[in-house]
Amino acid sequence: MELTALKIQEFVEELASDSPAPGGGSVAALCGALGAALTSMVANLTVGKEKYRESWEIMEKIQRKAPELSREFLRLLQEDTSAFSTYMSALKMPKETEEEKSLRRERMQMGLKEASAVPLRTLRACRDLGELALPVVEKGNANAVTDGGTAGLLALAAGKAAAYNIRINLGGIRDEDFVTQTEKEVQELLAAIEARAEQIENLMKNAL
Amino acid sequence: MELTALKIQEFVEELASDSPAPGGGSVAALCGALGAALTSMVANLTVGKEKYRESWEIMEKIQRKAPELSREFLRLLQEDTSAFSTYMSALKMPKETEEEKSLRRERMQMGLKEASAVPLRTLRACRDLGELALPVVEKGNANAVTDGGTAGLLALAAGKAAAYNIRINLGGIRDEDFVTQTEKEVQELLAAIEARAEQIENLMKNAL
Numbered sequence: 001m002e003l004t005a006l007k008i009q010e011f012v013e014e015l016a017s018d019s020p021a022p023g024g025g026s027v028a029a030l031c032g033a034l035g036a037a038l039t040s041m042v043a044n045l046t047v048g049k050e051k052y053r054e055s056w057e058i059m060e061k062i063q064r065k066a067p068e069l070s071r072e073f074l075r076l077l078q079e080d081t082s083a084f085s086t087y088m089s090a091l092k093m094p095k096e097t098e099e100e101k102s103l104r105r106e107r108m109q110m111g112l113k114e115a116s117a118v119p120l121r122t123l124r125a126c127r128d129l130g131e132l133a134l135p136v137v138e139k140g141n142a143n144a145v146t147d148g149g150t151a152g153l154l155a156l157a158a159g160k161a162a163a164y165n166i167r168i169n170l171g172g173i174r175d176e177d178f179v180t181q182t183e184k185e186v187q188e189l190l191a192a193i194e195a196r197a198e199q200i201e202n203l204m205k206n207a208l
Numbered sequence: 209m210e211l212t213a214l215k216i217q218e219f220v221e222e223l224a225s226d227s228p229a230p231g232g233g234s235v236a237a238l239c240g241a242l243g244a245a246l247t248s249m250v251a252n253l254t255v256g257k258e259k260y261r262e263s264w265e266i267m268e269k270i271q272r273k274a275p276e277l278s279r280e281f282l283r284l285l286q287e288d289t290s291a292f293s294t295y296m297s298a299l300k301m302p303k304e305t306e307e308e309k310s311l312r313r314e315r316m317q318m319g320l321k322e323a324s325a326v327p328l329r330t331l332r333a334c335r336d337l338g339e340l341a342l343p344v345v346e347k348g349n350a351n352a353v354t355d356g357g358t359a360g361l362l363a364l365a366a367g368k369a370a371a372y373n374i375r376i377n378l379g380g381i382r383d384e385d386f387v388t389q390t391e392k393e394v395q396e397l398l399a400a401i402e403a404r405a406e407q408i409e410n411l412m413k414n415a416l
Contacts, residue, residue, distance in 0.1 A: 004217040008238065008285075011216055012278060016245035018252035020351070024358030027242045030216065031362070034235045037224035044226035070220060077216075143228070146372040150232030154239070157365035160409075164354040167416040201368075208375040 003081060004074050021088075025080035025115075028161035029122050032129055033073035035154035038147045039132045040066040042140040055139040062132050069128055076122045080165070083118045087111030109174060116169035116182060119162040123189045126159035130196035137203050145207045152200030159193040211289060212282050229296075233288035233323075236369035237330050240337055241281035243362030246355045247340045248274040250348040263347040270340050277336055284330045288373070291326045295319030317382060324377035324390060327370040331397045334367035338404035345411050353415045360408030367401040 003022060006014060011030075015022055043062040046052045052059070090107035094100045133155055136148035163186050170179050211230060214222060219238075223230055251270040254260045260267070298315035302308045341363055344356035371394050378387050 004220075005215055007213055007215055008219055009212040009282065012212075012241050012245045012282065015242065016248035016252070016275065016278065018249065020249070020253060020355075023249065023352070024246060024355040027246060027358055027362070030242065031239060031365075033220050034223065034238065037220045038232060038235060040224035041226065041228070041231065044224070045228060067224065070224065074217065074220065144231070146369070146376050147228075147232040149372050150235055150369040153365040153368050154235070157239075157361040160361050161354070161358040164357050164412060164416060168354050171416070204372060208372060208379070 001081075003078050021084040022077075022081045023084070024161050025084070025119050025122070025165040026077045028119065028126075028158040028165065029073045029076035029080055031154045031158040031161070032122060032125055033070045033077065035129050035133065035151040035158065036066045036070035036073060038151040038154075039129070039136045040070070042136045042144045042148045042151075045141040045144050046139075049141060052139070052141060055135075058135050058139060062136060065128075066132055069125060069132065072125050073122070076118060076125065080118045080122070083111070083114045087115050108172075112169045112172045113175075113178065116166045116173070119165035119169075120182060120185065122162040123159055123166065123186065123193075126155045126162060127189050127192050129155040129158075130193050130200075134196050134200055134203075137200050137207075142207070145204070149200060149204040149207075152197050152204075155193055156197035159190060163190055209289075211286050229292040230285075230289045231292070232369050233292070233327050233330070233373040234285045236327065236334075236366040236373065237281045237284035237288055239362045239366040239369070240330060240333055241278045241285065243337050243341065243359040243366065244274045244278035244281060246359040246362075247337070247344045248278070250344045250352040250356050250359075253352050254347075254349040257349060260347070260349060263343075266343050266347060270344060273336075274340055277333060277340065280333050281330070284326060284333065288326045288330070291319070291322045295323050316380075320377045320380050321383075321386065324374045324381065327373035327377075328390060328393065330370040331367055331374065331394065331401075334363045334370060335397050335400050335404075337363040337366075338401045338408075342404050342408055342411075345408050345415075350415070353412070357408060357412040357415075360405050360412075363401055364405035367398060371398055 043059040046059045047056050090111045093104040095104050133151040140148050173179050251267040254267045255264050298319045301312040303312050341359040348356050381387050
């Protein structure tokens with residue numbers, strides 16, 4: 001099923017169903033795409049407006065970067081659900097003989113690694129979203145400041161949701177080096193996102 | 209344009225365009241709908257599982273309430289964009305004569321009140337979402353705990369985004385009683401949502 005081709009209404013219904021995918025990981029990626037689109041919108045509402053001439057250069061950069069970021073998030077929306085299905089297939093493999101058990105364990109480990117690698121890319125993209133949202137709130141069209149602020153909130157929420165999805169999968173992975181290294185990156189990315197989100201929320205308090 | 213009939217991909221493109229609506233207000237409502245759908249999903253994955261028999265009663269309540277809440281959020285997704293258009297139409301009214309100016313001012317005030325009333329309903333619905341997400345994380349299927357946690361993060365992000373949209377509109381409203389009363393409700397709702405979100409984040413720290 002191609003998730004981005006679903007209507008909003010259909011996606012919400014699909015999500016609510018008793019199938020575990022799509023779930024929170026794909027929702028995190030979708031929220032990231034919505035945030036990136038909001039930064040595009042504010043940049044588009046700023047470039048060309050004489051009052052904001054000093055912001056044009058940075059907003060033009062955002063006009064280039066935000067659509068790329070949005071596309072990455074939409075790919076991740078799909079890939080998160082696919083990775084989960086890969087893991088579920090491994091779970092359903094036969095486990096009668098020792099050989100079967102061993103193969104199933106190996107495939108499950110591969111599935112868990114993939115299911116943590118996808119939200120890790122979402123988390124990285126959320127860090128990038130925070131980096132775009134800050135200048136949008138600081139220097140973008142003031143009439144659209146709430147849209148930039150919303151992008152900042154989404155970077156944080158989607159980032160934390162991605163971290164949940166990474167960590168629940170790390171819990172089942174036996175490769176300790178992989179777990180340690182991934183957890184370290186998660187902490188660094190979350191710290192960067194939280195710092196940006198706090199700056200943005202403070203700017204919003206002054207603006208409203 | 210019926211926004212919930214747009215494909216995910218189309219909605220994201222529409223959002224990114226240089227038209228100010230749909231914007232952050234509709235995105236907040238969409239995130240609320242995604243959160244409500246996630247609580248439905250976890251409830252659906254819990255009811256009927258023998259291990260969670262003690263949670264069935266509360267999860268059945270969530271199975272009834274979450275779809276209603278999701279529908280309310282999807283209505284708000286549409287209404288937020290419509291309310292903005294009403295205000296924009298008022299802005300474009302003629303302002304040559306004193307009579308025209310007075311009529312335009314009156315319509316602008318009505319438009320601003322509507323444009324703050326819609327995100328106020330979104331904020332109330334986010335409070336309700338937080339109330340559903342907490343038991344989902346606490347007592348729902350542990351395999352889906354990250355989905356409940358994501359619903360909690362979305363209640364907070366969407367609630368704060370709705371508050372941004374209320375407050376930017378309150379800034380232009382001359383009816384002081386309306387402004388004071390609305391701001392009071394915003395503060396109470398945000399406090400309730402933040403308290404629930406904090407409880408949920410603490411539960412997630414223990415779970416992961």
